[in-house]
Amino acid sequence: MIEVKDLTKTYTIDGQALKAVDKVSFAVGKGEMVSIIGHSGSGKTTLLSLIGGLTKPDSGQVMIDGINLWSMNDDCLSEFRNKKINFIYQFSSLIPTLTTIENVMLPTAFGNYSEDIEGYARELIRVVGLEDKMNSYPSHLSGGQQRRVAIARAFINSPEIVLADEPTGDLDEDTEKEVIQLFHRMNEEKGITFIVVTHNKEIANQAKKQFKMTNGILSAI
Amino acid sequence: MSARLNIISFALKNLKRKIIRTLLLLLAVTVVTGTLFSATLFISSMQNALKIGTYRLGADVLVVPEKYASEARSALLAGEPTSFYMDKSILERVKKVEGVKRASPQLFVKPSSFTCCYNVDVFLVAFDPETDFTITPWLTKNLKKSLVGNEIITGREVPVVPGDTIPFFGTAFKVAGTMEPTGMKFFDHSVFMTMDAAYKMAEDSKTKSMQPISIEKDKISAVLVQVQEGFTPDRAAIRIEHDIDGVKAIASDEVISTVRKQLGGLLKGILAVSAVVWVLALLMIGFAFSMIVNERQRELGLLRSMGAKKGHIFRLIIAEAVIISVSGGIVGLIAGSTLLFTFKGLILHSLKLPYLMPSATVLIELVAGAIFFSLLTGLLSSLMPAISASKMEPYEAIRKGE
Numbered sequence: 001m002i003e004v005k006d007l008t009k010t011y012t013i014d015g016q017a018l019k020a021v022d023k024v025s026f027a028v029g030k031g032e033m034v035s036i037i038g039h040s041g042s043g044k045t046t047l048l049s050l051i052g053g054l055t056k057p058d059s060g061q062v063m064i065d066g067i068n069l070w071s072m073n074d075d076c077l078s079e080f081r082n083k084k085i086n087f088i089y090q091f092s093s094l095i096p097t098l099t100t101i102e103n104v105m106l107p108t109a110f111g112n113y114s115e116d117i118e119g120y121a122r123e124l125i126r127v128v129g130l131e132d133k134m135n136s137y138p139s140h141l142s143g144g145q146q147r148r149v150a151i152a153r154a155f156i157n158s159p160e161i162v163l164a165d166e167p168t169g170d171l172d173e174d175t176e177k178e179v180i181q182l183f184h185r186m187n188e189e190k191g192i193t194f195i196v197v198t199h200n201k202e203i204a205n206q207a208k209k210q211f212k213m214t215n216g217i218l219s220a221i
Numbered sequence: 222m223s224a225r226l227n228i229i230s231f232a233l234k235n236l237k238r239k240i241i242r243t244l245l246l247l248l249a250v251t252v253v254t255g256t257l258f259s260a261t262l263f264i265s266s267m268q269n270a271l272k273i274g275t276y277r278l279g280a281d282v283l284v285v286p287e288k289y290a291s292e293a294r295s296a297l298l299a300g301e302p303t304s305f306y307m308d309k310s311i312l313e314r315v316k317k318v319e320g321v322k323r324a325s326p327q328l329f330v331k332p333s334s335f336t337c338c339y340n341v342d343v344f345l346v347a348f349d350p351e352t353d354f355t356i357t358p359w360l361t362k363n364l365k366k367s368l369v370g371n372e373i374i375t376g377r378e379v380p381v382v383p384g385d386t387i388p389f390f391g392t393a394f395k396v397a398g399t400m401e402p403t404g405m406k407f408f409d410h411s412v413f414m415t416m417d418a419a420y421k422m423a424e425d426s427k428t429k430s431m432q433p434i435s436i437e438k439d440k441i442s443a444v445l446v447q448v449q450e451g452f453t454p455d456r457a458a459i460r461i462e463h464d465i466d467g468v469k470a471i472a473s474d475e476v477i478s479t480v481r482k483q484l485g486g487l488l489k490g491i492l493a494v495s496a497v498v499w500v501l502a503l504l505m506i507g508f509a510f511s512m513i514v515n516e517r518q519r520e521l522g523l524l525r526s527m528g529a530k531k532g533h534i535f536r537l538i539i540a541e542a543v544i545i546s547v548s549g550g551i552v553g554l555i556a557g558s559t560l561l562f563t564f565k566g567l568i569l570h571s572l573k574l575p576y577l578m579p580s581a582t583v584l585i586e587l588v589a590g591a592i593f594f595s596l597l598t599g600l601l602s603s604l605m606p607a608i609s610a611s612k613m614e615p616y617e618a619i620r621k622g623e
Contacts, residue, residue, distance in 0.1 A: 082528020
């Protein structure tokens with residue numbers, strides 16, 4: 001379903017070219033859960049952004065369901081992201097002026113979704129255990145609670161692919177386990193494909209396919 | 222309430238984020254729109270009054286004693302009551318001047334402070350029904366009759382209604398009608414009577430009034446002239462002054478053009494100041510929105526990652542600016558109108574010019590123009606920041622915003 005071929009992305013920092021992603025090729029089948037581990041700065045986040053169509057590669061291709069992401073124009077690519085892909089970031093990615101329910105529903109503002117989407121949003125918030133924080137603003141939530149809201153948001157558009165960048169970064173051990181269980185549940189019940197970038201080897205080991213990223217080069221473990 | 226967002230509700234929530242900044246930007250638009258709207262409304266009102274007032278005057282040239290020319294101008298433009306007289310023989314001499322089609326005398330009488338029991342400055346104007354061509358057409362059209370005996374008609378600002386009685390110099394006058402407003406005090410604050418009634422009032426005042434007035438029957442204050450076709454008021458005025466010594470012939474278009482020049486100067490001044498303030502407001506809002514886009518780079522990148530198209534980001538920024546500018550415009554309209562109506566009297570007193578609100582159509586046009594102007598301010602100022610925000614690559618925006 002996801003096919004990455006010779007993907008390369010170079011940044012110029014202080015006049016020096018740095019290959020963040022260096023000729024990466026791999027494939028992920030539909031409904032698979034894949035983990036990528038690696039040190040900070042090894043290019044994991046850049047790779048996720050390339051797969052999600054957030055940045056254009058210098059060379060190589062990202063094919064999803066046989067479609068080359070960069071053959072689409074910007075509007076089509078945005079619509080594609082809105083319908084098929086969602087992200088979980090390692091930083092707080094909530095909009096401070098929106099409540100929990102509004103943050104979760106935010107992706108639906110950019111596409112056509114049915115009227116009962118709000119009910120689904122409430123259900124997702126219950127799943128992540130924040131039903132009593134439905135109308136709270138991010139400033140009234142702890143770091144861990146904010147991360148759970150972002151996780152709920154990642155499923156609002158019923159994506160086919162979730163790209164998670166350190167999704168359990170600042171969660172306590174129990175919540176971390178719950179989140180990983182949720183990923184597995186979504187993976188099994190809804191067939192969502194997960195690519196999870198993590199430092200946590202325990203989480204990485206739970207994935208069917210595991211990769212390691214070193215200096216922009218991806219290798220199977 | 223639904224938690225579903227659209228661009229407008231999202232923009233509104235974003236604006237609440239830094240409420241002080243939002244209010245300052247709104248204030249900038251309020252000041253610009255309020256100034257422009259109130260200045261335009263004020264000047265339109267004066268031009269409107271001048272147009273209607275001069276139409277009501279109906280005369281091309283006003284002939285007055287030479288040394289009272291400035292008082293006559295003040296009486297005409299600012300409605301300041303005045304009394305001056307010249308010999309009635311001037312009328313016959315004016316009629317003989319080449320280019321004069323019709324001429325009719327008028328008497329101006331300044332009532333004493335306690336002549337009238339109403340707390341309004343009124344100006345008594347007497348006309349000759351036989352020759353008059355300014356008041357009589359109005360009487361014929363609206364009252365369908367002439368004034369008889371002690372009947373008078375009043376300007377709109379004189380606080381009486383038809384049927385009331387007002388005493389002047391000991392003589393009671395009956396109000397036969399009220400003229401429509403013109404915005405010129407000369408008409409709106411005046412009481413019009415026949416010259417016979419005025420002469421009789423003066424005669425009777427010697428026995429009936431504590432402050433008698435003396436007006437000889439061979440005296441008049443002014444001669445109103447209508448010029449023949451082919452003659453301009455200016456040309457006729459020059460001829461009158463040339464042929465008759467001791468008089469000043471004031472062409473009505475001279476009065477209008479003088480005032481128009483004054484108004485034009487005023488308008489140019491206000492427009493120049495407003496243009497500078499507008500450019501500053503544009504720069505200020507534009508700069509503020511560049512800052513906003515910069516501050517929210519990561520958020521905008523996140524929105525793009527959720528599927529927001531470039532158009533969504535563009536519309537979001539534009540919507541925020543337009544909400545500020547249109548709200549500022551509406552507040553400016555209200556504030557400008559309130560200030561104008563509060564200080565109208567004071568400004569008019571210092572400018573000594575006529576004032577009459579324009580018609581509803583013109584008012585609607587002015588309000589629509591002001592709203593459009595504020596909308597344009599929002600659009601123009603946020604255009605560049607909105608374009609740059611929409612062009613950002615999602616991942617770059619997320620990274621730079623970290």
